[in-house]
Amino acid sequence: MEKILSIKNIEKYYGNKGNMVKAIDDISFDVFKGEFVGVMGPSGSGKTTLLNNISTxxxxxxGHIYIxxxxxxxxxxxxxxKFRRENLGFIFQDFNLLDTLTIHENIALALTINRTKKNEIDSRVADVxxxxxxxxxxxxxxxxxxxxxxxxxxCARALITNPKLILADxxxxxxxxxxxxMLIEMISQLNKELEATILMVTHDSFTASYCDRILFINDGKIFTELVKGKNTRKQFFNQILDVVALLGGDVRNVR
Known part of the structure; x- marks a missing residue:
């Protein structure tokens, strides 16, 4: 399988010697083409810091991060x-759309910045x-x-450049x-049909149950990993709830 993302022994510190916080503590993992990987953990566990590091x-x-x-x-x-525009797609909780641009223009923005021809932009926007x-x-x-x-x-804006990796926060x-x-079902469908590679941070166990596997982070370290495998989504959901309970239940468990 083609390796899209490779995290090698990364660490992230904040503060100085007298008052240092280790937000990420020697994390390593890989994400392969077409995978839908979730990252979960209590508030302050380091998952957002991890996403910020991967997103540049x-x-x-x-440590090292390879995309x-x-x-x-x-x-x-x-x-x-330039690297971010050409290789990464982003889906944010608060949408981050520009109110002065139409939906078409918001989706097309990255292509416009890359000076893609207008006919190609219109065609790709229509397709997505x-x-x-x-x-x-x-x-x-x-x-x-x-x-x-x-x-x-x-989601359309994240997909329009055919990125190597989509980061969803x-x-x-x-x-x-x-x-x-409806949205998570659509993201899951895009993952399967377009082989979009997705790394998603979420607090929601129901949303996480659509992933292929989940990395649980606690105190800046990988606490454990769950792989869906041949389990049904309901079975996987229940497994996620079990791990969440071990971590103190600091996530949303009910949809």
Whole structure:
């Protein structure tokens, strides 16, 4: 299998010698092409710091992060923005859409920045909008559509550049139960049909049950890993709940 993401013994410290906090403590794991991997853990466990390091928003204190065999710890500041645009897709809890741009323009933004030809942009936006069922709102602005539609727009924006890795930060966190279920089912479908590689941070056990495997982080370390394998989603959900209970239950367990 093709290895998309490889984390090698990364550590992240904050503060100084007299008052140092180790947010990430020697974490290593791999993510392969087409995998849907979840990251769970109590608040303050280090999962958001991990995502920030992988996304190049923050830098590790030690260790290495490879995406498509490129070592992110060796990328120069000038290269980071270009690398992020070409290799990473992002789905945020609060959508991060620009209200002054239409849904079409929000989805197309990364392609526009990369100076892709207009005909190609329009074609690719139409294709991804059709996949996500938002063709009829492309001319609307974010403030004119529902939360679920905004999040589908965010998914389309993440997919439009055919990124090597999609990073999702609590994608269902700002949605009601029905919209959240529709979105996670859609993300799961995209993962299977398009072989999109996804790493998702979530507090929600129901959302996590759609993943292929879950990494549980506690106190900056990997506490354990669950692999769905041949289990049903309901069986996997119950296994997730068991681990959550061991970690103190600091996640949402009921949908």
């Amino acid at each position: 928003i923050d830098e590790v204190s030690a 498509n065999e490129k070592d992110l710890t060796e990328i120069t500041p000038k290269e980071i923005a 909008a059709r996949e996500l069922g938002i063709e009829d709102i492309l001319s609307k602005y974010p403030y004119e559509v529902s939360g679920g539609q905004k999040q589908r727009c965010a 609590e994608p269902t966190g700002a949605l009601d139960s029905r919209s959240a279920q």
